[in-house]
Amino acid sequence: MQDPTELFQFETDASLSAEDVNASVLVLALGGFVDAGHTQRLLTEHVLEAHESRVIASFDVDQLLDYRGRRPPMVFDRDHWESYADPSLLLYRVIDREGVPFLLLAGPEPDYQWARMAEAVMILIRALEVELTVSVHGIPMAVPHTRPLGFTTHGTNPRLLSGNETPFGTVQVPASFSAMLELRLGEAGRDAIGFAVHVPHYLGQSEFADAGLLGLQRIIAATGLDLDTTALAAAAGRDRAEIARQMEQSDEISAVVRALEQQYDTFLEGRRHRSLLATDLSDLPTADEIGAEFEAFLKDVADEGDDGDDGREVGGRGGEDGPQG
Known part of the structure; x- marks a missing residue:
């Protein structure tokens, strides 16, 4: 060395x-x-x-x-x-x-x-x-x-x-x-x-x-x-407000989040699942389906362009992806 x-x-x-x-x-x-x-x-x-x-x-x-x-x-x-x-x-x-x-x-x-x-x-x-x-x-x-x-x-x-x-x-x-x-x-x-x-x-x-x-x-x-x-x-408060605003505009996204809430609550209660990483997702949307739903929604918002939206990603200020340790 x-x-x-x-x-x-x-x-x-x-x-x-x-x-x-x-x-x-x-x-x-x-x-x-x-x-x-x-x-x-x-x-x-x-x-x-x-x-x-x-x-x-x-x-x-x-x-x-x-x-x-x-x-x-x-x-x-x-x-x-x-x-x-x-x-x-x-x-x-x-x-x-x-x-x-x-x-x-x-x-x-x-x-x-x-x-x-x-x-x-x-x-x-x-x-x-x-x-x-x-x-x-x-x-x-x-x-x-x-x-x-x-x-x-x-x-x-x-x-x-x-x-x-x-x-x-x-x-x-x-x-x-x-x-x-x-x-x-x-x-x-x-x-x-x-x-x-x-x-x-x-x-x-x-x-x-x-x-x-x-x-x-x-x-x-x-x-x-x-x-x-x-x-x-x-900044976290602004992010939460922006996410809530975008959820209000989409029943599909709200349904996805509710499904995740049910999964999360069930996990915490310990009634059905031992691990979030080993859970039965047969009745819940996959990560790809959730991502596709959000991307489609954001595209619709950007296409409308007349409601004051700034085109940011769900979650607030957007930004390119970056690595971590």
Whole structure:
């Protein structure tokens, strides 16, 4: 393995000292295989906007990213190239509302050199005296948005998982860098915890601020950090209002959601099903049918174009799909 320390460099600010960079908590926001509802991206953007932060280190993305696999955007203005969106993978030192610092590692998930990148992060964790590493992302689930969102907790130490209930048994899934890093941290005897927020699968491609809000609340509960949730909570309220408005215009969509509500309530009561992932869906619409119904409805709304609708996806502000860990 090449020297992992050559993957990152600290900022050359002479005023930085160990006290300026050390922190007990590291939050990972490195994308991955899936991030339903753009959960991780929403809470990461919110944290950086709502709190004081500074970049203390950066990673050499040229060694880590496949540019042709996910081409960075450029702006062409009439007869010349105006700008290029340089990808960046940055380590921030963020200050909560009580003045407590924590670290946030944010950027695209590495395409290459996972083992070397994991060792580089672990070197930083040791050097900066991190005691707990935390991650959040969203996963699509057959649940209605009209019920409280659930989440699955995973971690490296059973004491971090007290009271955790999960609908999952043993499953094999595609790896993400954050998941692999959590595994390596556990093997090294270090504490790490992650939260997979259960996002209604028909909202998985939209920005669903309720999922980001729940993810942020789980970080607060796990770390004791005093983080501002105001703007994200307001965005979640706007999302719920927009979803309700669109449901009022479609009896078919309302019927689909009611079916999911019945399935969800039956699962909770434990009368028929042991797992949301092993339930008899013979009398309920499939995920594809739900998605097709929503897409058809949104197309009708866009075609009408005279009712003040802004053409956004169900779930609020829309946005392109992105990866998660």
